[in-house]
Amino acid sequence: VYEELYLQYKKLAEHKDINDSGQTIHFPRIGTRAVSQNTNSEIAGADEEMVIVDTVSYENLRVGRKYKVTGTLMDKKTRREVLDEKGSKVEAETEFTAERANGTVDVTFRFPGRNLAGKTLVAFESLERDGREYAVHHDITDEPQTVYVPKIGTSVRDNDTGSHIARADSEVTLVDEVRYENLVPHKEYVLKGTLIDRKTGKAAADAKGASIEAQVSFIPEEKDGSTEVVFRFDGRNLAGETLVVYEEMLYGGKRIAEHKEDDDEKQTIYFPSIETEASDQDTQERMSFAGQKVILEDVVHYKNLLPGKKYTISGILMDQETGGPILDAKGKEITAEKEFTAKNPEGDETVVFEFDGSILAGKVTVAFEELFLEKKSIAVHTDIED
Numbered sequence: 001v002y003e004e005l006y007l008q009y010k011k012l013a014e015h016k017d018i019n020d021s022g023q024t025i026h027f028p029r030i031g032t033r034a035v036s037q038n039t040n041s042e043i044a045g046a047d048e049e050m051v052i053v054d055t056v057s058y059e060n061l062r063v064g065r066k067y068k069v070t071g072t073l074m075d076k077k078t079r080r081e082v083l084d085e086k087g088s089k090v091e092a093e094t095e096f097t098a099e100r101a102n103g104t105v106d107v108t109f110r111f112p113g114r115n116l117a118g119k120t121l122v123a124f125e126s127l128e129r130d131g132r133e134y135a136v137h138h139d140i141t142d143e144p145q146t147v148y149v150p151k152i153g154t155s156v157r158d159n160d161t162g163s164h165i166a167r168a169d170s171e172v173t174l175v176d177e178v179r180y181e182n183l184v185p186h187k188e189y190v191l192k193g194t195l196i197d198r199k200t201g202k203a204a205a206d207a208k209g210a211s212i213e214a215q216v217s218f219i220p221e222e223k224d225g226s227t228e229v230v231f232r233f234d235g236r237n238l239a240g241e242t243l244v245v246y247e248e249m250l251y252g253g254k255r256i257a258e259h260k261e262d263d264d265e266k267q268t269i270y271f272p273s274i275e276t277e278a279s280d281q282d283t284q285e286r287m288s289f290a291g292q293k294v295i296l297e298d299v300v301h302y303k304n305l306l307p308g309k310k311y312t313i314s315g316i317l318m319d320q321e322t323g324g325p326i327l328d329a330k331g332k333e334i335t336a337e338k339e340f341t342a343k344n345p346e347g348d349e350t351v352v353f354e355f356d357g358s359i360l361a362g363k364v365t366v367a368f369e370e371l372f373l374e375k376k377s378i379a380v381h382t383d384i385e386d
Contacts, residue, residue: 001025028135029059030069033144034123037108038254043184044121044147045256050113052147054092054123056105058135061098068095068128071107076120076140085115117257118151118181148223150257151181152191155266156245159230161376165306168271168379170207172235176214176245176267179226180257190217190250193229195269198242198262207234212243239379240273240303272304272379274313276386278367281352292329294357298336298367300349302379305342312372313338315351320364320384329356334365 001023005013017023036044037051044050056069073082073090081089092109107125123145127135139145158166159173166172178191195204195212203211214231229247245267249257261267280288281295288294300313317334319326325333336353351369366386371379 026060026062028061028127030125030127030135030137031057032123032125032137034147036147039252042147043251043256044149046113046117046149048112048114050111052109054107056107056125059102061101063098063101065129066097068093069105069107070126072124073109074122074124076122079140082121084111084113086112116149119149120182121147148182148184150183150249152247152249152257152259153179154245154247154259156269161373164268165270165373165378167377168235168239170234170236172233174231174269176229177226178229178247181224183220183223185220185223188217188219190215191229192248194246195243196246198244204243207237238271241271242304243269270304270306272302272371274369274371274379274381275301276367276369276381290357290361292356292358294355296353298351300351300369303346305345307342307344310341313349313351313369315367315369317353317365318368318384320366323384326365329359
C-alpha cells in the first residue's frame with residue numbers, strides 16, 4: 001500500500017516503500033497433487049489401509065509464520081465427502097512453519113477404504129493461520145487432485161460348454177471375463193487369476209500337482225471395459241470338485257483391485273462326477289442269464305450338477321475281455337440313454353439296457369456311462385476294471 005498526505009491539494013508527505021512489510025498484504029495460493037503411497041500414482045487400491053499423500057504447493061506465505069493445511073477427500077460423482085468403511089469422513093491435517101515464501105508440504109490421509117472400489121476421490125485443501133482461512137483449493141475437476149480407485153468383477157465359463165460346468169478332462173480351458181471400472185486409460189495393467197478349491201479355500205492343483213494360474217497384460221482405451229483371462233490345464237483329477245476364480249489387478253506390480261468371493265456363482269466352475277452300479281433286473285445281482293431278453297439296470301450316481309438344468313446320460317456296454325463294445329445277438333452295440341432334470345446337485349438316475357443276449361453266455365460286460373449337458377460331455381465313467 002502506498003499513501004500520500006495532502007493539505008488543500010498540496011502533498012505534504014508520502015510513504016512509498018516497496019520493501020516495507022508493514023505496508024504489505026500477502027495473498028497466499030495453494031495447489032495440490034494427490035497420489036497413492038502404494039503405487040506412487042493417481043491409481044489406488046481399495047485396501048484395508050489406504051494411504052493417499054497430497055503434496056500441497058504454496059506460494060506467498062510469510063516466512064517464519066506457523067500455518068495449518070487441512071484436507072478432505074471428496075467423491076467426484078456425488079460431490080460429497082468420502083466416507084470410509086467405518087462411516088467416517090476422510091480428513092487429515094499438517095501444521096508447519098514456512099521457511100520460505102514458496103514451498104511444499106505433504107498432507108497424508110490414512111483410512112480403511114475397502115468400500116471405495118470404483119470411486120474417484122478428489123482432495124480438497126484449505127490453508128489456515130491462527131484459525132483464519134487464507135487459501136483454498138477446492139476444484140472437483142482438477143486432475144492433479146484426483147485419485148482413481150478401480151473395481152473389477154468376473155464371470156467364468158468353460159470354453160467347451162459355454163457354462164459354469166466343465167468336464168474333468170486332460171485339456172480344460174476356462175475363460176474368465178473380467179469387467180473393470182475406473183481405470184486410467186492408456187496405461188498398462190496386469191490381471192492375475194488363480195483357481196481356488198471352494199471346499200478347502202486353498203489353491204486348486206491340476207493333475208500334475210501344480211497350482212492353476214493365468215495372467216494377461218492389457219492397455220485399455222477407455223476407463224470401463226472388459227478383458228479375458230484364459231486358464232488351460234490338465235484337470236483329470238478334478239471330477240466332483242468346485243473351483244472359484246480369484247482375480248487381482250496390478251499396476252506397476254502393485255495390487256489396485258481384486259475380486260475374491262467364494263460364494264459368487266459367476267466366479268464358480270463345477271466339475272461333475274458320476275459313478276455307476278449295474279445289476280440284472282431279474283436277479284438283482286451282477287449275474288445275468290444269456291437269454292433273448294436281458295434287462296440290465298445301471299444306477300448312475302452323480303455329484304456337483306447345477307439344479308434345474310436338463311441332462312442326458314448315455315451308456316454303452318463294453319466287452320471286458322476285448323475292451324471294445326459288446327454286441328448283441330443281432331451284431332449291434334448295446335446302448336441306452338436317460339434324460340432328466342436335476343433337482344439337487346447330487347442324486348441317482350437309472351439307465352436301462354434291454355437287448356437280446358442269447359449269444360453272450362460266458363461274457364463279462366461293463367457299463368460305460370457319459371453325462372451330457374446340451375450335447376456337451378461333462379463327465380464320464382469308463383473304467384473297464386470297475
